[in-house]
Amino acid sequence: MATYKTRAQFVADDLRGRILGGEFKGGTQLRQDALARDYDVSRIPVREALLTLESEGLVEFHAHRGAFTTELSVAKIRELFDLRVLLETYVLRHAMNGLTDANLKKAEDILLKYDEALNSGGDIDNWSEYNFAFHQALYAPADLPETLSLISQLNTKSDRYIRMQLVYTQEIEKAEREHHGLLELARQRDADKACELLKTHIQEACEGIVALLDERAKQAEAP
Amino acid sequence: MATYKTRAQFVADDLRGRILGGEFKGGTQLRQDALARDYDVSRIPVREALLTLESEGLVEFHAHRGAFTTELSVAKIRELFDLRVLLETYVLRHAMNGLTDANLKKAEDILLKYDEALNSGGDIDNWSEYNFAFHQALYAPADLPETLSLISQLNTKSDRYIRMQLVYTQEIEKAEREHHGLLELARQRDADKACELLKTHIQEACEGIVALLDERAKQAEAP
DNA sequence: TCACTGCAGTTTGTATACAGTATGCGAAAT
DNA sequence: ATTTCGCATACTGTATACAAACTGCAGTGA
Missing domain, CATH: 1.20.120.530 (GntR ligand-binding domain-like)
Incomplete structure (x- = not known):
């Protein structure tokens, strides 16, 4: 099962790797548009990926300001x-x-x-x-x-x-x-x-x- | 903070209440279209709400079949x-x-x-x-x-x-x-x-x- | 000098539209 | 009678388009 992978899941998995790999330090903003171009998809799957990562505690959403990588104290x-x-x-x-x-x-x-x-x-x-x-x-x-x-x-x-x-x-x-x-x-x-x-x-x-x-x-x- | 609430958040909160309240028993399918009409929004915020609920363990996504409420053993x-x-x-x-x-x-x-x-x-x-x-x-x-x-x-x-x-x-x-x-x-x-x-x-x-x-x-x- | 207001530019959040896939039913083959 | 194939249908997953909101800066007033 799960032999099929949505684009949103693909983006989430790859982006998780990049965050964990340290590509985005501190509380840097992740722009949906830029990520969409990166992965050659629309912003919809990017948003869904970011929501998934939010639930994992890797990013945080700020109203109308998008997602920021979290920094742990x-x-x-x-x-x-x-x-x-x-x-x-x-x-x-x-x-x-x-x-x-x-x-x-x-x-x-x-x-x-x-x-x-x-x-x-x-x-x-x-x-x-x-x-x-x-x-x-x-x-x-x-x-x-x-x-x-x-x-x-x-x-x-x-x-x-x-x-x-x-x-x-x-x-x-x-x-x-x-x-x-x-x-x-x-x-x-x-x-x-x-x-x-x-x-x-x-x-x-x-x-x-x-x-x-x-x-x-x-x-x-x-x- | 969080003085503003997106439609997706509103749908997630309300839907969570309905699920916890027992409105949807067993592993019933939640149709995005029907929910969108219910809340008078498009399917996009509904999808995002369902994703949030998935991360909370209240629903599960099946590829191309949408979200189903989970049943705990x-x-x-x-x-x-x-x-x-x-x-x-x-x-x-x-x-x-x-x-x-x-x-x-x-x-x-x-x-x-x-x-x-x-x-x-x-x-x-x-x-x-x-x-x-x-x-x-x-x-x-x-x-x-x-x-x-x-x-x-x-x-x-x-x-x-x-x-x-x-x-x-x-x-x-x-x-x-x-x-x-x-x-x-x-x-x-x-x-x-x-x-x-x-x-x-x-x-x-x-x-x-x-x-x-x-x-x-x-x-x-x-x- | 500093605070405040208004406008332009940018980015998000959502509606609409479209393409692709799973399901169910009926017909054909064994 | 049972199985398999194909097609119609319905629903999901995603692209595009648009409106609202935030940010930064220029300009005004104190």
């Missing part, structure tokens, strides 16, 4: 990551019950595939997808689709900051080590330790991002 | 209410720290106002808003806007089932008693007991809804 970033800790440990714990070897195999496959990509080229662009796919594979056995959907939302909102951090630091290797650790603990069915590791995994990523933002703010102040 | 209802327990106890605990007398006063005002409305007429239509306003007043001191937004989402999704339950049972009085209890525990700054009460408050509402759905299913089977 440090407080909101912290809040998002705290929510991720709460929801993802909750789901992971539930997933540990019905965890089958097939589930573990799938998660491992994703992990190894990315290890390989990392060694050969180190392409960061796809990291978010790999990262998300690995986590989802671990969480899938919980069979909590609404919860996974919320987690997906939170990840989308925080994604561009995670990418920003990855570009400037060497966090990927650390994350990969932690992913392997998570998989090992899942194999042992040790829910407590796995949740603990997941918690620090998320929290440390958050601290890294906040530190980076602070540094940037200082540089901007005194160049 | 018992499993998903349970999942939603479990999430509410998780997030709302989390927020309530945080709110207990910075809780001021002004906050308590505001929550009490809402509660008393509704008690009054209940005694004089007992109008159920506004109950959802009152209920939500009371909970939000208690949660506000936590200063976690993203979290409150998620909670709001969950409430919207489960709202029509709550209403359904209220029509057929005498749950409102019970809920009101629990609200008073919650407020009292908040006054005493007893976070543990307050969270415990909130948990059962939500869980029992869930069980009531599930029981009602089961009953309906049986009636439909053997009329």
Whole structure:
């Protein structure tokens, strides 16, 4: 299903990628007309795409002024990551019950595939997808689709900051080590330790991002 | 802000009310043309309204077949209410720290106002808003806007089932008693007991809804 | 100098018009 | 009798066109 894709969906998907990729910083205005020319469509599907992105929290509409990309404050970033800790440990714990070897195999496959990509080229662009796919594979056995959907939302909102951090630091290797650790603990069915590791995994990523933002703010102040 | 309201927003708000009010049961198709005539607008704002409702989980789009109202399974209802327990106890605990007398006063005002409305007429239509306003007043001191937004989402999704339950049972009085209890525990700054009460408050509402759905299913089977 | 008003230009929000696709029914083939 | 094909119909998804609203600037008045 969903073998067919409307133009609005195509624009939404591509534009999401561009926003998360950092092409539009700060609260820049997104002009419908310009985007329509970019994608060679009319403004209608562009508007629909922007509405979708609004519901995802990536842009905001101002009356008669159009859509602006959102900028998260440090407080909101912290809040998002705290929510991720709460929801993802909750789901992971539930997933540990019905965890089958097939589930573990799938998660491992994703992990190894990315290890390989990392060694050969180190392409960061796809990291978010790999990262998300690995986590989802671990969480899938919980069979909590609404919860996974919320987690997906939170990840989308925080994604561009995670990418920003990855570009400037060497966090990927650390994350990969932690992913392997998570998989090992899942194999042992040790829910407590796995949740603990997941918690620090998320929290440390958050601290890294906040530190980076602070540094940037200082540089901007005194160049 | 938001002093101006687009037609799309108006349609979305009204249509949300109609869906939550139970006007469209099951997975009924919502025809854009008919809705456009209903509201005396073109199909464009109707489409945008439907997209908004899709992001809220109230309708689903099928390719070239338009929007259908969603129907929640018992499993998903349970999942939603479990999430509410998780997030709302989390927020309530945080709110207990910075809780001021002004906050308590505001929550009490809402509660008393509704008690009054209940005694004089007992109008159920506004109950959802009152209920939500009371909970939000208690949660506000936590200063976690993203979290409150998620909670709001969950409430919207489960709202029509709550209403359904209220029509057929005498749950409102019970809920009101629990609200008073919650407020009292908040006054005493007893976070543990307050969270415990909130948990059962939500869980029992869930069980009531599930029981009602089961009953309906049986009636439909053997009329 | 500074605040306020009015006009031009730009951009959004919506109506209308058109093209494309899914569905259902009937006829033909097995 | 059952299945498959084709066509008519209805509805969606999108392009084009237009009206309303916001922004910025020039000019006036204090």
